[in-house]
Amino acid sequence: MPALDLTKRLKLLNIGDATIANLKVFHPIVEREADNLVAEFYRFVHQMPATAAIFKDYDIERHLKPAQRKHWLSLFSGRFDDEYTDQAIRIGTIHYRRKVAPYLYIAGYNYFHCEMIRLAAMHYDGMDLAQILQAIAKAVALDMDLALTSYTRAAWLHDA
Numbered sequence: 001m002p003a004l005d006l007t008k009r010l011k012l013l014n015i016g017d018a019t020i021a022n023l024k025v026f027h028p029i030v031e032r033e034a035d036n037l038v039a040e041f042y043r044f045v046h047q048m049p050a051t052a053a054i055f056k057d058y059d060i061e062r063h064l065k066p067a068q069r070k071h072w073l074s075l076f077s078g079r080f081d082d083e084y085t086d087q088a089i090r091i092g093t094i095h096y097r098r099k100v101a102p103y104l105y106i107a108g109y110n111y112f113h114c115e116m117i118r119l120a121a122m123h124y125d126g127m128d129l130a131q132i133l134q135a136i137a138k139a140v141a142l143d144m145d146l147a148l149t150s151y152t153r154a155a156w157l158h159d160a
Helices: 006-012 017-045 049-055 060-075 082-097 102-123 126-159
Strands: none
Touching: 006 126, 017 049, 017 060, 017 102, 017 126, 049 102, 060 082, 060 126, 082 126, 102 126
């Protein structure tokens, strides 16, 4: 199984100092809104049978909401290091093991991505908004890449 090269992924997604700086600027807004975003996300997923079934056996308040909050705060901290990468791969692997279909996982990313766009639009305008939106898109793309990479790796190990 090929090793994960985070540096190559960051370069491919054009995540450099400017992107990281913009994520750090946006981070306090995410931190302020995180509890509400996560609560709304779980209300949203419980409206659909395919996603509601996934969460029926979990303590959402005690385990899932705090983990979800931590994840999004970490992503928008702009700290893309081994700890972040390991955590993102671990989360993706857990979703794979719990048989969360990729289309549902991507739908979750879409939910948060859209909410981040909404928050950015409420707080920025002009060139600042454009730079924040680009940073958000790059961070979400990286995180989704790592999550789906974990699905691929888990499938490879399963088939080996």
